[in-house]
Amino acid sequence: MATKPVSRAEAAKIARRSDTVGAYAGKGWVQAVAFVMLLGFTIMAVLAMRTYALSMPLPDKIVGNDGKTIATQEQILHGQELFQGRGLQQYGSVLGHGAYLGPDYTAEYLRLTTDAAVKEYREQGKQDPRELVKNEWRKENKYDEQTKTITWSAGETKGYQLMLKHYRETLMKGDTSQGLFPDAIKNDEELHDLVAFFGWTAWASAADRPDQPYSYTNNWPSEPNVDNKPTADLMVWSALSLIALIGGTGLMFAIYGRWSRAIGWHAEEAPVLDFRQPDEVRLTPSQKAACLLFATILVLFLLQALVGALTEHYREELTGFFGIDMGQLLPYTVSRTWHLQLSLFWTAGAFLAGGIFIAPLITRREPKKQGLLTYVLIGAVVFVVLGSLLNEWFSQKGLIPKELTGFFSQQWEFLDLPRFFQILLTAGMFIWIVIVWRTLSSRLKGSKKTSLPWLFLFSGLAIPMFYAVGLLAGQRTHVTVAEFWRFWVVHLWVEDFLELFTTVMVAYIFVLLGVVRERIAISIIMMDAVLYSVGGVIGTLHHTYFVGTPSEQMAFGAFFSAAEVIPLTFLTVEAWGFMQLGARQYSNRTKP
Structure with a gap:
């Protein structure tokens, strides 16, 4: 039987009830997330100490x-x-x-x-x-x-x-x-x-x-x-990781087949609601500023594509660009540096813009001066982008004075931006979370810490926190230790917490559109937090097998890195289920 669409008045009533009561994560989900995070970061903390103690010796x-x-x-x-x-x-x-x-x-x-x-x-x-x-x-x-x-x-x-x-x-x-x-x-x-x-x-x-x-x-x-x-450890853990991948995937499908009605997106749980048309929505000052940030992101994406094309061309003609000796001005090493950095800049900028834009939709209001703060943040982002790219050029040219290399020279791959701009970028992301917090503060008051507004704030806070870990990998940090911390950014920041914030933003948008109820969205977020982190945290170690770390990092890295594929497979199945849900809801809305 087709589900009867609800009227606009009924939709508003449901929305008001959600605003008044508010859903929050159950105790079981909180315990599951806490257990996975505590286990993962406890192991990482122990292995961090082992890395410092047992790195390949740096002699006097x-x-x-x-x-x-x-x-x-x-x-x-x-x-x-x-x-x-x-x-x-x-x-x-x-x-x-x-x-x-x-x-x-x-x-x-x-x-x-x-x-x-x-x-x-x-x-x-x-x-x-x-x-x-x-x-x-x-x-x-x-x-x-x-x-x-x-x-x-x-x-x-x-x-x-x-x-x-x-x-x-x-x-x-x-x-x-x-x-x-x-x-x-x-x-x-x-x-x-x-x-x-x-x-x-x-x-x-x-x-x-x-x-x-x-x-x-x-x-x-x-x-x-x-x-x-190849060592014996390498062979053993390669085999065991393959077994974990195949066996874990089979177990995941068995669990999903048994309890699929209790988890994920479900049509019977998701009301078919009306929502305001785009032309009925009035943008706040911070949202208008965020639009400028989105435009900046498009420019950065275009620049990344252009230097990426030049970088790829160098593989065919290393000494020039269709006969022009571009290497005198922009050699391969600079173009590749800029290509990598711009990809991180526009990605991070998109998250900043998304968070600022969505926050007023959650609260339907924003505090004074929020637009001004957003413009200041945009200016800071532009300064960091242009300043760091220019300094990387000077660094590779060998023009940075020796006494300034610690702050203005290029650093480790993916964290190439000089230390001075790395600190500014980290500070800028913390300022961003303050901007988001100012908007959400009216909803956070009186809400449980596991409600959707708090999850939005917590997942956003993880972005500057885990990028800041990269500051532990300095230019003169022992190479083994530097690689350990560098990949907390390259792996954990990118492949875990950016994905988690994406999940929260998308889930919140679906709630605001009336596609799913808040309780379902929170369950999906908590489930994804477990799935991303159960393999993703310890799986970071697959980057550190051969950089001078003790062999147990190979064991943990191989096993949990292979396990990362299991939840991604599950999320693919869930995504297909959600697409079907959307099709059914559209069909229900259009039926007389």
């Missing part, structure tokens, strides 16, 4: 077999700064993290130095030269915990000199054939420090962990000269 100095100092910790960290600041992570990679147009510098350093050593031993007539090289790198490399000194063998010391010559011929070229600015590395001092950084990561990739049969980086990258091959 590296000395050669003759006792002479090759590099100090200060020089290694300066080389790490150069790797970021000159855009090399947008061209190549270290320990597998970065871009893939250029080489992985860890793997290249390891391959070229060990190949040279094998060739030299073979020419000297020594038996089994590869075994000798393997022993040098895996067994004879010494790290003294007491003096915090790494001692390199004669072969490794010669390898370092070889790599100095190699990178002098590539990274100090006076043209744009490498996808970099000409003379990306300015002098021998910078070259020395950069190669020391590469050499340190190569040493850690081959040297065995104390009392373990694998290296600090779990035998990454693969290199037969030093017997870097």
Whole structure:
């Protein structure tokens, strides 16, 4: 039997009753979300401590077999700064993290130095030269915990000199054939420090962990000269993650088939309501300002598409753009940096604009000066975007004074914007949540903390909070520790909490349109919070297998990363169910 459409008066009555009474999440949902979050972040906290304690050792100095100092910790960290600041992570990679147009510098350093050593031993007539090289790198490399000194063998010391010559011929070229600015590395001092950084990561990739049969980086990258091959842990947890994926998906469908009527979108629970036409809605000052922000987002999206096209063209013609030497002004490393940054800028801007626009629809009013605050926020966003992009260009050009590099040089990939602008962007997002809170405050008073307005605020607050975690990954932070925190932003911020806020916004829009009741929307939000986070929080660790972290991160990362696919499969089924719901409601509304 078709559901009878309700009248406009009945719809208004239902809406008023929802405003007066208000729905909120049941105790079971709250406990489920609390359990998943507490479990996930407790494990992440423990592994954070393990990361600090068991990262591949950063020595006070590296000395050669003759006792002479090759590099100090200060020089290694300066080389790490150069790797970021000159855009090399947008061209190549270290320990597998970065871009893939250029080489992985860890793997290249390891391959070229060990190949040279094998060739030299073979020419000297020594038996089994590869075994000798393997022993040098895996067994004879010494790290003294007491003096915090790494001692390199004669072969490794010669390898370092070889790599100095190699990178002098590539990274100090006076043209744009490498996808970099000409003379990306300015002098021998910078070259020395950069190669020391590469050499340190190569040493850690081959040297065995104390009392373990694998290296600090779990035998990454693969290199037969030093017997870097898949570890037992890697094979076991790869198999177990596959079992978890297949078995978990089957279990999910079994549960869904049994209790599908108790969860998700349901036509019998969703009233068919009338709602105001767009021309009947009057925009508030902050909503009008948000429209300007939406227009800014479109411009940023267009710019991202343009520099993305240039970046992709460079893969075909690295030295130019249809014969024009664009590399003199905008080389591959800059265009890729801007492409990545603009994608994050317009995405974050869309969430800011969406939150500001929807908030007055929830309360049907907004406080004074809200429009002015929104315009100030837009100005701050434009300043951060333009300032950071310009500073990244200066950084890769090598024009940032050394004493200012900590605040104005390019940083880690995806967090490229210099520290000064990263702090401003974080502050801007906290200002945004204050703007949203000012609008929602009238609805928040007297509402339970698990009601829809509070869920809107809490999910929005997670956006600046988890972006701020990226501040723990500074230019001079130990590379292993920096990668751990960097991917809290790249993975957790993007793949968990931005998705959660999207779910809340969409659910609230459906409530305002009368598509679903508030109670159903809250259940969907809480269910999605569990599904996103049950694998998504700990699944962050799949980014840190080979950057010098202890092997248990591989275990947790592999298992929970595979488990992330299970809820996404469920959400796809639910999305199909919602599409059917919308079709049925439209059919019911149009029937006489």
